[in-house]
Structures are given as structure tokens and as C-alpha cells.
Amino acid sequence: MTERRALPVVPTDSPPACAARLVHDFTPGLIEVGAHQLCPGCGEPIAMRTVVEAVAELGLTRSSVAVFGIGCYTAFSNNLDLEVVQALHGRAPSVATGVKRARPELTVVTVQGDGDMVSEGLQEVLHAAARGERITCVMLNNGVLGETGGHMTATTVLGQRTKNTLDGRDAARHGHPIRLATLLAGMEGAVYVARGSVDSGANVRRTKRMVLRALTAQQYGFSFVEVLTMCPTGWFVETTRAPGYLADHHAKVHRVGVLKDEVERVPEGTPAGVPEEGE
């Protein structure tokens, strides 16, 4: 007979004062209850949450339209209590341009991934920024085409293993990653450009502040927030190691921070394009 192990026993002489119950519902108001079917540990739902919370906090719920690209986060296009136009891969900035030009009173925000925005649609976002289009573009950057199962995108960092860079992205063979926020910060029509991350609580809060600022900035010109998100599935790392992998690899190349903020310097009523002479 095997020896019984002595397990810890919960004392019953001091039971909890009341039965377990829901003390707080953390579901944001604008996300419909229901499965989004994204992988556990994915950073995209957190990033999406910062966007909808920012829209709600600014009181824009009844006056905004979201334009979604194609990626895992697309699952949210029929899962949000916000008006959504579902666009094609790479095309959200143009679609958002049409929405905004036709209805300038609306706040328009796009959500795209890095495969969508940088690999397939780079031209679109650059031109939208150059035009000073009064929209906010949010890019969820996890460095892979997550939805297809983890292939290289234009933001994949050097050395990163993906399904089509099995020995790691090699500059000589696959070129260098594009740092989109850095590129956009240099464009005249962009008034606010920042890069956040959702690998830690502090960074989630910081990213939310960036999104809030970007949505406000849109009345002066083009605004952009890149959000580094975890894709444990596409990265082939354990779920719990994904935030560390993000910090150790992605954030080393795509550095988190505010890259451009010209909102204060823009006088009210200035047409798109904003920065004054001599700035």
C-alpha cells in the first residue's frame, strides 16, 4: 500500500463571510459579450480594449466609426458595439479617408495589423499621413501574420523565427524590418505618432493614454498609434513567456514611446497639414 501524502487542509472553522459572487464586471461597455476566439495570451484583445475604452471615455461612442483590416482582431468587427466598416487587407486608411471626407464630423479610427498595414498596405498609410487625413490609425504589431499561422511580415525583427523564416529573419535574405511609427513621425501631415505595448500593466495604461491623445489629435491631422502585441502562437513561444519575448526582442527594435506630438502647437481651426513654418 502506498503511503498517503499529507495534503494541506482548508480550515472550516472560519468560513468566508459570504458566497463567491461577481464583484466587478471588467467587460468594456463597447465589447459585446461573446467569444472572440483569439488565442489565450494574445495581445490583440487588450489593444482592442484600449481603443474602445478610449472611444467611450471621450464620449465618442455615438459619433465614431471604426474601420477594420484583416487579421485575428477582425473577429471584433462583429463583436463591438461601435459602427464598423470591414475593409480589405491593407486598405483601411483609404476606406477611413472616404468615411471622414464624406462625414467630417465623425471620429474615424482604423485598426490594422502589421501584415495588413506595413506589408500589404504601406502605401495607403503613408499617403493618408502625407495628406494629413484627419483619422486615427492604430496598428497592432506582433511581427507576424498571426492569422495565417505565423509568417514573416515587414516588421518581423532580425533573427525572429517565423514559418517562412525558419532559421530566423536574415537581413541578407529577407531585408530589414520597417519601423513604421518612426517612418510616419517624419511626415508633415502627421500630428501625433506613438508606439505603445501591451506586455505589462504599466504599458497597457500608457498605450491607453496614447490612444486617447491620438483620438483627440485627429481633429488637427493624421494621428497614429502602433501597439506592440503578443502572438504566442505565431511566435511559437509559451503563452506565459510571450510578454517577455516581446520586451526582449520586439521592443528592442520597435521602441516604445511618443515619437511626435504637435497637438499643443496646433492652433484650433488650422487646416490639415498643420505644422507652422519654421517648426
Add this chain to the structure above:
Amino acid sequence: MTGRPARLTAGSDALAGSMVAAGCRFFAGYPMTPFTEVLEAMARLLPEAGGVCMNAESEIEAIGMCWGAAATGTRAATGSTGQGLALMQESLAEMTLARLPLVVLHMARGQGDYFQATRGGGHGDYRLPVLAPVDVTEAVEHVALAFEWAERWRTPVLVQGDYYLAHTHRSVALPAPAPLPLPPPWALDGSSGGTGAAKLLSPLGSVKQRDARGAEAGYDLAVHYRACAARTGEMLRTIESRVEAESVEDAELLVIAYGTPAAYVRAAVRDLRAGGMRVGYVRPVTLVPFPYDHIARLARGSRRVAVYENNTGQAVDDVRLAVDGRVPVEFIGELSTDPSGFGVAPDLDVHLIGRRIADLYDRKVTP
């Protein structure tokens, strides 16, 4: 219709004017001959009318912008020619699934784009209504009709023009400006956000995911595609196909042509008729839906049907489908282009067309 007095106008200006009159308030395009002048005219006319004309950075972006504007219920239009339209096909295909209205002016260079226009170059299972005006006067009418169909059926509609349509000066009366329609109930204006029933416009369907809706939750592509197919079928049955026909009653040979070259064919048929030849002329005005029944009926009494087109014979397929083997169908067109180097317009010659018709008329039908 209480239009404005007729004035000698370039085709492109007339097209642009008729779009603005029809309530188009958003236009986006990228220059490409012979579409360019339409874009120039829209850039001039639209801001005056309180609309927006975007100089898009590519055809892909042009149609993307229209997609967004159409989503807000704004009457939107774009256009291009062959290659440019090819770049738009992905969005064109998806906009049919997203049920968004749009008018597309396809100012083709020759007639090589018949398949592109009528079958679509995009992916998936869809059809777009296609109008093929013979001249500027008819094109002006077609633009208004295209907007009407686009909104009624929530679909992109193609107006198939060409170099002649863009560059010919005609004395045309533009229709009086139509009152701007109220945005349709499905259009986005942001206001349904936070109500629990926020609108969604998606090529994947617009069912919102909610716990209580069980199987309906999320996108169900089979359900959506079937619904789209059912609506397309209804659209193709409801839109009456149009033809123009002349001297067909006793015709032994029926000549079929569409678009600008049809005017040359019509002239050739009139000449031959005057010479006593029993030839008839038929022009499909709608390329989709194609006037299959009309042509089948008209071909019944003839010995032969001829198709004239400036390509290697594309509409021949549709004519053969129409007559269904009952009479022989011959191609008498040719691939001919002007010497510009761009091939923007076909070389058209009434006498040459007449000779081809006469040759075929004289030839015995071999069973």
C-alpha cells in the same frame, strides 16, 4: 425631364456634369487615358456642388475611398480604364458582398475589356449590372440610371464607356439636378454605437455576435453568400435588359454590336439596307443583364447572326448563349487600334464594316 438647355460639350464634361446632377457627392480617381478628363471635370465641378473629389494615389486607393464614402450613404463614383479597373477588381468584388452602392465609369481603350466588365475580374461569385451607352447623350441618361440601380440593389454598377465617349463633343442637355437623397437606413453615421445594435458593413456579412443568438453568432459565410446570390438573382431578373434594334423584321442577317462601334455598324446596316440587302441591326444596351431573350427572338427568322466588336471576339459568347445553336453566329469584328501607341480607340470604318457584313450576307450557310 426638365433638363438644362443643350450645349456643345465634351463627353467627359457631360459625364461629370451628369454625375453631379444625379447627386454624386464623392468621387475618387487616378488619371489614366481616356478616363483622365472625367477626373479633371469632377475635380472642377464637385467642390462647387459641395462634394469631395479625391486625387487618389492609385486606383486601389480610389476605390477604397469610395468604399468608405459609400458606407456613409454618400453617392459615390469612381472610374478608370482597363488596367486601372483591373486594380480595382478586388474591392469591386468585395463591395458587392458588403452591399455597397457605387457607380464605376469604365472608360475602356478599345473593346478588349468586355469579359472584364461583364464577368468581372474579381474573385468570388458576383455580377454587376453593366450599361454600354452608344454615345454621350445616352451616357448621360445611363449615369442617372446607374445611380438608381446602385442604390436600389446596393451594388456597384458599371457604365462601359470608351475614348470616343470621353472625347467626342456633343450637343447635350444635362438633366436638372436631382434632390439629394436622405442617407439610407443601413448607412453609417456613428449614431448607432453603444446602443447594443451598432451597424456593421462587411463583405463577410453583418450579423453581430451575441451570446443569445447561438448559431447565428459570428460570421456564417454560407448563409451570407447564399443571401447575396439570392439578391443578385432577383436583381438580374428584375432589371429589364435593354436593346436597340433596327430593320430586324425581315432580316436574313442580324448584326450585333455594342457601345460606340455600334453606331458605325448601324450606319453600315443602313447603307446596305438602302442597297436592298435584308440585314438588321441589334445593340445590347445592357451588357449585364444581357438581352438573351430579345436576341433569341430576333434571331429566329434569320439565317445567320454576326457580331462586330473591336477585339478578337468576346461578346460572341453571349450571343451564342442567346441563340443556343439555332443559327450560326459569326465574328466579323477585328482587333484594331488607333496609331497613338496606347491603343486608346479602335479604328472604325463604316465601309469596311459594310463590306464584311455584305460578304457574310452573300456567303451560303454550310450546315
